[in-house]
Amino acid sequence: MSLMPTMIELLARARVDLRMGLPVVLEGGDSAALAIAVESLTPERLTELLSLGPVSLALTARRAETLKARAYDEDLARIQVPAQASLQWIQALADPADDLNTPMKGPLTSLRDGTADLHRLAIALVKSARLLPAALLVPVNTPPQFASEHGLTRIARAAAEPLLSQSSPLHPVAAARLPMVAAEAGRLHIFRPEDGAEEHYAVEIGRPDRSKPVLARLHSACFTGDVLGSLKCDCGPQLRGALAQMGEEGAGVLLYLNQEGRGIGLANKMRAYSLQDQGFDTVEANHRLGFEDDERDFRLGAAILKEMGFSSVRLMTNNPNKIAMMEKTGIAVAERVPLKVGENAHNAGYLATKAAKSGHLL
Numbered sequence: 626m627s628l629m630p631t632m633i634e635l636l637a638r639a640r641v642d643l644r645m646g647l648p649v650v651l652e653g654g655d656s657a658a659l660a661i662a663v664e665s666l667t668p669e670r671l672t673e674l675l676s677l678g679p680v681s682l683a684l685t686a687r688r689a690e691t692l693k694a695r696a697y698d699e700d701l702a703r704i705q706v707p708a709q710a711s712l713q714w715i716q717a718l719a720d721p722a723d724d725l726n727t728p729m730k731g732p733l734t735s736l737r738d739g740t741a742d743l744h745r746l747a748i749a750l751v752k753s754a755r756l757l758p759a760a761l762l763v764p765v766n767t768p769p770q771f772a773s774e775h776g777l778t779r780i781a782r783a784a785a786e787p788l789l790s791q792s793s794p795l796h797p798v799a800a801a802r803l804p805m806v807a808a809e810a811g812r813l814h815i816f817r818p819e820d821g822a823e824e825h826y827a828v829e830i831g832r833p834d835r836s837k838p839v840l841a842r843l844h845s846a847c848f849t850g851d852v853l854g855s856l857k858c859d860c861g862p863q864l865r866g867a868l869a870q871m872g873e874e875g876a877g878v879l880l881y882l883n884q885e886g887r888g889i890g891l892a893n894k895m896r897a898y899s900l901q902d903q904g905f906d907t908v909e910a911n912h913r914l915g916f917e918d919d920e921r922d923f924r925l926g927a928a929i930l931k932e933m934g935f936s937s938v939r940l941m942t943n944n945p946n947k948i949a950m951m952e953k954t955g956i957a958v959a960e961r962v963p964l965k966v967g968e969n970a971h972n973a974g975y976l977a978t979k980a981a982k983s984g985h986l987l
């Protein structure tokens with residue numbers, strides 16, 4: 626028995642299956658369904674799915690709003706997929722790239738009877754796989770047989786949902802000395818979550834006193850800003866500015882959280898950038914894709930700080946939500962240290978939107 630996968634392991638497997646375009650079997654109460662991500666759907670698998678029974682499309686209420694589809698299940702909508710539906714039509718419902726060229730995709734019929742539980746689980750899974758938040762579902766009658774005949778991963782809702790909504794425990798795996806331009810006395814620590822998701826890093830500068838508030842920064846990965854020097858955001862200057870201040874003070878800790886694009890992943894962030902080129906702001910672009918403004922999990926930051934022995938921080942941020950999350954997860958914020966660097970002609974609108982819509986302090 627101990628060689629059999631646990632639910633955490635099955636969820637990690639399901640994320641890879643969905644990214645590869647494989648369906649997974651979702652089970653809950655007295656119903657079961659086959660679920661597949663729209664982003665990685667192939668024409669062959671769509672034909673198979675349509676031959677199995679009535680197919681429905683799970684979308685978030687955010688995406689449904691743009692499509693003017695009724696969302697009867699509060700946070701999501703279940704759209705009926707006609708038996709002759711094409712892959713292109715389904716993908717256009719999931720992906721806003723061409724919304725402006727083809728605004729009318731309807732009439733769309735939303736389901737209102739029955740439960741949306743498995744659709745909700747499918748959305749949570751495709752989101753955690755960093756795919757577009759859209760999945761096709763078709764009911765199956767004998768889930769264990771169906772899954773074993775086709776070699777598919779089975780996910781039981783009751784066991785999976787609590788795991789998907791909590792943040793995974795993480796553990797230190799390695800650390801080493803790292804002299805940097807900002808501070809020669811640097812150390813990089815790697816933390817690995819138990820759920821098989823991405824690792825996160827902590828850069829420790831000097832030997833901060835664990836009994837006092839530590840100068841800290843929770844930085845979210847931004848490949849474009851941190852590495853490429855993108856002018857669309859302020860991430861690169863914030864990263865280097867935070868390290869420089871820690872170097873000057875001789876102590877600090879910078880968490881580098883791999884939550885690219887406020888937690889939607891780099892591919893989806895590029896989809897958002899493409900929508901921004903069509904005139905939408907950073908928040909509207911996330912919504913049109915079907916995401917919330919911010920999909921990050923800041924509980925991870927608190928878990929890493931506690932693991933490193935810190936309980937109180939002087940937090941370098943302009944984002945009040947980060948402060949609230951720290952306090953909620955048991956890390957005291959003794960002081961907010963503003964971090965205003967890197968404003969330019971390209972990111973002025975982005976920074977203004979964050980101030981107006983996401984509560985950022987100016």
Ligand SMILES: Nc1nc2c(ncn2[C@@H]2O[C@H](COP(=O)(O)OP(=O)(O)OP(=O)(O)O)[C@@H](O)[C@H]2O)c(=O)[nH]1
Pocket residue numbers: 843844845846847848857858860863884885886887888889894897898907911941942943944947979985
């Ligand atoms: N989805 C999306 N993510 C973006 C966009 N621009 C930057 N990001 C991401 O936003 C995150 C920036 O995070 P932080 O620097 O922690 O910023 P913050 O929440 O504004 O808070 P502070 O910088 O602490 O004030 C990174 O993950 C970036 O990849 C965008 O237009 N859309």
Ligand SMILES: [Zn+2]
Pocket residue numbers: 847849850851858859860861
């Ligand atoms: Zn950035």
